[in-house]
Amino acid sequence: MDKIRLNETDKNIISKLEKGRNVPANIAEELDLSRQYVQQRLRRLEEHGHVQNIGRGVYEMIDDPRDRLNDES
8 A cells, every 4th residue: 555645634633542542523623623524534544554443433543654754754
């Protein structure tokens, strides 16, 4: 799979998940975004193996892509 390109929303979502598990509705409220948009970004991050839906819409970070992006700079 191609390397993921993170936008600001992706980075903000990852920052929220870095603090612990969360659901799209909470993340959306904290970031002042729509739940649907946050859900879309979470699915994309999940497809690339960075977050995981552990059930009932609860997500957790399993791999921080920001680490590799910083290494490549």
